Amino acid sequence: MEFVKMHGLGNDFIVVAGEQALPENASELAIELCNRFFGIGADGLVYILPSEKADFRMRIINSDGSEAEQCGNAIRCVSKYVYDNKLIDRTNITIETLGAGVQPVQLNVKDGVVETVRVDMGEPILKGLQVPTTIDADRVIEQRLEVDGRTFTFTAVSMGNPHCVIYVDDAVNFDLAAWGPKIETHPTFPRKTNVEFVTVNSRSQTDMRVWERGAGPTLACGTGACATAVSSVLNGLTDRNVTVSLKGGDLFIEWNEADNHVYMTGPAAVVFAGKL
Ligand SMILES: N[C@@H](CCC[C@H](N)C(=O)O)C(=O)O
Numbered sequence: 001m002e003f004v005k006m007h008g009l010g011n012d013f014i015v016v017a018g019e020q021a022l023p024e025n026a027s028e029l030a031i032e033l034c035n036r037f038f039g040i041g042a043d044g045l046v047y048i049l050p051s052e053k054a055d056f057r058m059r060i061i062n063s064d065g066s067e068a069e070q071c072g073n074a075i076r077c078v079s080k081y082v083y084d085n086k087l088i089d090r091t092n093i094t095i096e097t098l099g100a101g102v103q104p105v106q107l108n109v110k111d112g113v114v115e116t117v118r119v120d121m122g123e124p125i126l127k128g129l130q131v132p133t134t135i136d137a138d139r140v141i142e143q144r145l146e147v148d149g150r151t152f153t154f155t156a157v158s159m160g161n162p163h164c165v166i167y168v169d170d171a172v173n174f175d176l177a178a179w180g181p182k183i184e185t186h187p188t189f190p191r192k193t194n195v196e197f198v199t200v201n202s203r204s205q206t207d208m209r210v211w212e213r214g215a216g217p218t219l220a221c222g223t224g225a226c227a228t229a230v231s232s233v234l235n236g237l238t239d240r241n242v243t244v245s246l247k248g249g250d251l252f253i254e255w256n257e258a259d260n261h262v263y264m265t266g267p268a269a270v271v272f273a274g275k276l
Contacts, residue, residue: 003033004081005040005271008073010219010248012271013060014040015074015081017048027065033276034063040274043215046074048081054094054102056082062214069099070160072222072251076117076268079105083114084270100160118265121223124230124255125158132162132190141234147182155231159262162193162213163227167235171199171207180211196224200237207245219248226262229253 004015014033023029030045032038044060051057058078060071075095082088091107106118128135133156135143140156145164155165164183168174174197183195195211208228210221225244232238233255240255251266 001276002273003040003276004273005042006077006081006268007248007271008076008220008222008266008268009246009251011073011221012042013044013046013074013077014042015046015048015077017081017085017087019047019049021049022047022059026059026061027067030061030063031065040276043212043218044068044071044074046071046078048078051096051102054096055088055090056093057096059098062212063216064214066214067098068161068214070097070223072119072121072159072224072226072264073220073266073268074222075103075105075119076222076264076266079107079117079119080114080268080270083107083109084112097160114268116265116267118263119222121159121226121262121264123260124227124262125160126156126230126234128156131156131158131193134188134190139234141231145183145186145188147179147186150179152179152183155234156193157227157230159223159226159230161223162189162191163196163224163231164189164193165196165198165228165231167237168197168199171197171209174209176209176211176217180217184211184213194221194224194227196221196228196231198228198232200232203237203239204241205243205245206232206238209247220246220251222251222264222266225251225253226255226264229255230262 049057
């Protein structure tokens with residue numbers, strides 16, 4: 001099996017192309033290959049597959065073997081892979097995802113290779129039951145969450161996959177390992193949740209640290225950055241164009257008022273290629 005190790009701001013993936021469908025043992029493969037001590041090491045295993053609706057189809061399996069509906073950093077890596085490897089020669093392409101439909105992507109190319117990628121991540125889902133949470137409300141904003149004697153206040157947003165955004169005084173130094181797993185598996189989130197801890201520094205910039213469903217602490221989360229921007233607008237904390245600063249670098253997010261779509265711009269990079 002040939003693969004390319006790629007990352008989006010340090011959120012890293014084992015990318016496999018050339019298969020016609022997701023292999024039956026994809027979950028076991030992800031657990032084995034993503035292991036950082038006994039495997040290649042990654043946050044997820046990503047397959048680039050043929051699509052009947054778009055130029056390509058992406059499937060992503062988290063490092064714990066669970067499949068995610070969407071992944072913002074992986075979609076940028078997939079976009080770079082297909083262009084740099086000449087599977088397509090257009091700079092406007094479409095990628096089908098499991099949970100967020102077909103997403104239009106714009107490639108920014110320099111010297112024949114993709115440097116940054118702008119993805120139309122679609123409309124955020126805000127209805128409580130659809131995120132999903134157990135809360136039957138049109139929007140889940142400033143909701144209390146009791147976790148082991150501490151009360152958090154959260155906003156729930158789905159970008160195809162579920163996110164729980166929590167504002168804290170110092171996201172950069174927040175104890176992710178202590179609270180992330182407890183919130184990820186809290187009964188309020190029937191399909192578990194990704195958890196973003198956010199500090200707003202200005203109307204156009206936030207710090208964000210993430211505990212990802214199925215992967216734990218990662219250096220960046222594209223859908224999490226989109227959820228953070230949407231949540232920050234809904235809570236009146238930022239404008240619609242926001243730089244979300246993650247441990248691995250910055251993502252530029254725009255929640256467009258005209259079409260209600262969220263646009264994410266950021267880099268994608270190759271680390272190495274290998275054969276298993
Ligand atoms: N890192 C991703 C999200 C990957 C999937 C996530 N762990 C989930 O289970 O929903 C991103 O960049 O969006």
